[in-house]
Amino acid sequence: MTGHLLYGKYIFNKKENTWSPDKNERRALHDPYNRFIHVVFSLSRGKSLVFCDARKFGKVTLIPTDKLYDKKYGLEKLGPEPLDKNFSLNNFTKRILKKKNSNIKTVLMDQTIIAGIGNIYSDEILWASGVHPESKPLYIPKEKYRNMYENMQILLRKGIKFGGDSMSDYRNIDGKKGRFQNYHNIYQRKNEPCLKKNCRGIIKRRVINGRSAHLCDKHQSLYNKA
Numbered sequence: 001m002t003g004h005l006l007y008g009k010y011i012f013n014k015k016e017n018t019w020s021p022d023k024n025e026r027r028a029l030h031d032p033y034n035r036f037i038h039v040v041f042s043l044s045r046g047k048s049l050v051f052c053d054a055r056k057f058g059k060v061t062l063i064p065t066d067k068l069y070d071k072k073y074g075l076e077k078l079g080p081e082p083l084d085k086n087f088s089l090n091n092f093t094k095r096i097l098k099k100k101n102s103n104i105k106t107v108l109m110d111q112t113i114i115a116g117i118g119n120i121y122s123d124e125i126l127w128a129s130g131v132h133p134e135s136k137p138l139y140i141p142k143e144k145y146r147n148m149y150e151n152m153q154i155l156l157r158k159g160i161k162f163g164g165d166s167m168s169d170y171r172n173i174d175g176k177k178g179r180f181q182n183y184h185n186i187y188q189r190k191n192e193p194c195l196k197k198n199c200r201g202i203i204k205r206r207v208i209n210g211r212s213a214h215l216c217d218k219h220q221s222l223y224n225k226a
């Protein structure tokens with residue numbers, strides 16, 4: 001949910017028991033959101049790779065390569081990578097239907113179904129696909145699965161192109177913000193007009209299974225019954 005890797009020269013303050021970038025390091029590493037250092041890997045030439053995580057949701061585990069998918073480490077439960085060339089529309093549909101009576105937004109964010117889709121991208125995918133976040137997979141039309149699959153790939157690649165989303169605390173390895181937050185169509189746009197062409201809807205926000213969801217009920221159809 002949060003956390004990012006940073007690279008540079010880091011100094012340990014023994015008195016305060018904290019790590020911070022050297023005073024001569026590039027300015028971005030001194031961003032306040034980059035100060036929550038929990039793990040430091042010392043590299044060559046005096047540099048370090050550090051893990052920064054403000055909310056402490058992250059986990060670091062050392063795993064022998066041949067034991068990577070042993071059950072005791074938990075990684076065997078991760079779903080497939082959505083941009084993998086072998087992850088087809090058919091695979092996508094089958095995995096979503098594993099939780100056919102759950103809310104589609106929650107299913108998209110379930111890391112055991114598909115790895116890597118978070119709150120922001122799930123909102124954007126559903127908005128672009130015209131699917132209400134409380135729709136049930138069992139009742140979503142076949143053509144909407146194609147829409148979601150294609151928009152998932154488009155939006156994730158767009159996120160990569162723009163260096164990630166820094167609406168919150170995410171920063172890249174150099175400590176700089178990504179730019180995907182400048183291209184949101186729906187996320188964090190509560191009470192604003194919908195940006196979809198010829199749609200006169202107003203963006204709403206509600207909580208679904210404990211997570212915030214943004215939607216336009218004008219063009220995002222609710223599929224919850226036959």
